[in-house]
Structures are given as C-alpha cells and as structure tokens.
Amino acid sequence: MSSKPPQHSNELLVSFPSNHVLQITLNRPKSLNAMTPQMSDDLKKVLDWFEDEPSLWVVIVTGAGRAFCAGADLKAWNKDQQSGTNNEQESIAANVHGFGSISRRQSNKPIIAAVIGGAYGGGMEMILNCDIVVAAHDAKFALPEVKRGVVAVQGAIPRLARIAGHHLASELLLTGMTVSATEGQNRFGFVNTVVSSSEVIPTAVAIAQEIIQNSPDAVQSTKKGLLLSQRHNFQEMVHTHVWSPESKRVYKGDNIKEGLKAFAEKRSPVWKNPSKL
CATH class of the missing domain: 1.10.12 (Lyase 2-enoyl-coa Hydratase; Chain  A, domain 2)
Structure with a gap:
C-alpha cells in the first residue's frame, strides 16, 4: 500500500485478510455495535482512505460479537429529543454518505457485508447499500424504525423497493418485522449467501478473492x-x-x-x- 490507514478509535478494527482486501470490523460488541458519532466518523475516514488507495480493491464490513450493527444509539437519540436539541433533518441531509458512512455511499469499489447476528435499523440500511451480503444462518434483519416513531430515511426505502419490489418492501418497512437470513435471501432478495457463523468471514474473503482475480x-x-x-x-x-x-x-x-x-x-x-x- 502507498499509505497507512488514518488514525481511528478502538470502536473500529482495521485489517487486511488478503491482498488488495480491506476488512473493517465495527467494535462495540457490548452495545451490539450500535452506531456512535465516533464510530461514524471513524468509518468515514477509513472508507474515504479506502476509496483513494489504489492498492485496495474490495472492502469487507462486519461486526464484532453477537451483532453486525443494532442501528442508532436510541438512548442518546432519546436524550436529544427530550432536551429539544435534535436536528435530525439537517444532519441527515448534510451526511452525503448516509448512516455509518455506508448507507448512501456511492463507491466505485465493491463492498461486501459479512453479517453475524442482527442487522437492525441503520445497520440494515448499511447492508442494503453493500454489493454482496454474506449472512450467518441465524442472522436477523429488520427495519423497526416505525416501532420507535422514526423513519428508515438513510437510504433503505429506495434501495429495498428496487431489490424486493414495492409490496415486499412495504411489508418490511411498514410493519418493522424481523426476518431471517433465509427469508432475506429467498423472499426479499437482499442476501446473496447463507452459511454457518464460522464460515461468514472466510466466505466473504473468498468472494473478495474471486473479485480481485479480475481487472x-x-x-x-x-x-x-x-x-x-x-x-x-x-x-x-x-x-x-x-x-x-x-x-x-x-x-x-x-x-x-x-x-x-x-x-x-x-x-x-x-x-x-x-x-x-
């Protein structure tokens, strides 16, 4: 590589599992990798560097512990709402890359999501904007925003409508229901491959290696x-x-x-x- 990854906190782990492949691991396992401003800032810096680094051709995004990402930190969000300091509309409009700097990112390089455990809310919005999704058999997916009075506005609505069609997208978005990895693959169409938990990362790396065999x-x-x-x-x-x-x-x-x-x-x-x- 011609450069090193930018400085980031321990809320993100950066590794290189194969030549030309970057792996980013969300690292707040005790909080199910719920997104914080620090983690989001780290993701932006590392992904912007990835975009600009010629020797890196594919990125794998995964989560440490029992979840991929539980979405936004609702306790912190509640404090903002109750105190009247919320500015959600302005911050969403200003954040061009979306939730976790991924859900609306327009990257010309392939992004692979490796999902173990749950991908909820913003976490699912992130995986919907990835190019390939590898999920564990027991992985769970949901867009439960309507159950909390909020909206999956970070890119999930148009992406899911294109992937699944209006009616199936409506079923997920309007009910907030949770679906399995198998349903995500066979019914809704946003999961590519379902494997055992122990095979999620090796499978994602193997797919990345297939991609880098090409120009x-x-x-x-x-x-x-x-x-x-x-x-x-x-x-x-x-x-x-x-x-x-x-x-x-x-x-x-x-x-x-x-x-x-x-x-x-x-x-x-x-x-x-x-x-x-």
Whole structure:
C-alpha cells in the first residue's frame, strides 16, 4: 500500500485478510455495535482512505460479537429529543454518505457485508447499500424504525423497493418485522449467501478473492455502471457510463492490454493497481 490507514478509535478494527482486501470490523460488541458519532466518523475516514488507495480493491464490513450493527444509539437519540436539541433533518441531509458512512455511499469499489447476528435499523440500511451480503444462518434483519416513531430515511426505502419490489418492501418497512437470513435471501432478495457463523468471514474473503482475480479497472467501471443504473434510464445510463472517467481508464489503461494479451498467450493476467481518476 502507498499509505497507512488514518488514525481511528478502538470502536473500529482495521485489517487486511488478503491482498488488495480491506476488512473493517465495527467494535462495540457490548452495545451490539450500535452506531456512535465516533464510530461514524471513524468509518468515514477509513472508507474515504479506502476509496483513494489504489492498492485496495474490495472492502469487507462486519461486526464484532453477537451483532453486525443494532442501528442508532436510541438512548442518546432519546436524550436529544427530550432536551429539544435534535436536528435530525439537517444532519441527515448534510451526511452525503448516509448512516455509518455506508448507507448512501456511492463507491466505485465493491463492498461486501459479512453479517453475524442482527442487522437492525441503520445497520440494515448499511447492508442494503453493500454489493454482496454474506449472512450467518441465524442472522436477523429488520427495519423497526416505525416501532420507535422514526423513519428508515438513510437510504433503505429506495434501495429495498428496487431489490424486493414495492409490496415486499412495504411489508418490511411498514410493519418493522424481523426476518431471517433465509427469508432475506429467498423472499426479499437482499442476501446473496447463507452459511454457518464460522464460515461468514472466510466466505466473504473468498468472494473478495474471486473479485480481485479480475481487472480492477473493469470491476470499478462495472460498479460505476451499476450505480448509474439506479439514476438513469437505459440509454442515459449506457451513454453516461461509456464516457465516464472509469470507462476511459479501462479503454486507455494498461490492464485491458494485459487482459487481452494474457488470453492470447493462454496465461493468467497480472493486473496493475488502477491509476487515480
């Protein structure tokens, strides 16, 4: 790597389980990894660094202990509400990356969620904006905001509506019901793979390793296309994508030459880190 991770508190653990792969672990296990301002700030700093570090191609996000993330710290939120110092609308609008700096982050690099235990509220909003979700058999998911008088406004509503469709999204969002990992995979469609708890991290790492076998230029341009498809119709998406900086880097860079040459020579390609955009 050309740089080191930024300074962060012990509410976040940073590791590198494989070449080109970053792992971020939410580390407040006694509080079920409920989000704090410190943890959110740490996530923003580390993820912003990840975005800018050419040697890191994939990130895995997980939680320590019995939960992925229980969402917001409701006790602290209650104090703000009761004291009249709340400014939720302003803070949500100002936080461009959303809950935990993930739920609305528009990253061109793949994000894998490795879920052990519960992902509730903001925690589920985070995983809904990840590209691949690996969950333990006993993992639980819920958007229970309506049960507490609040709203899943950090990105879950449009993301879940696209993934599951209006009616299934409504069932989760309007009832606040809890669903299993199997339901998340087979009925609602936001879980990719369900494995035993002990296999969640190894499976996530294995998927990351599959991704990094491919050209990082091509992977990041493909991810850009997926993001654009959420905002544009078919023709606009294709046109915007093909003229994007990510596409230019693909077609003018070294990795496309290496990939095609390796195919002609019947060998595995040796990819270079992408150039900064």
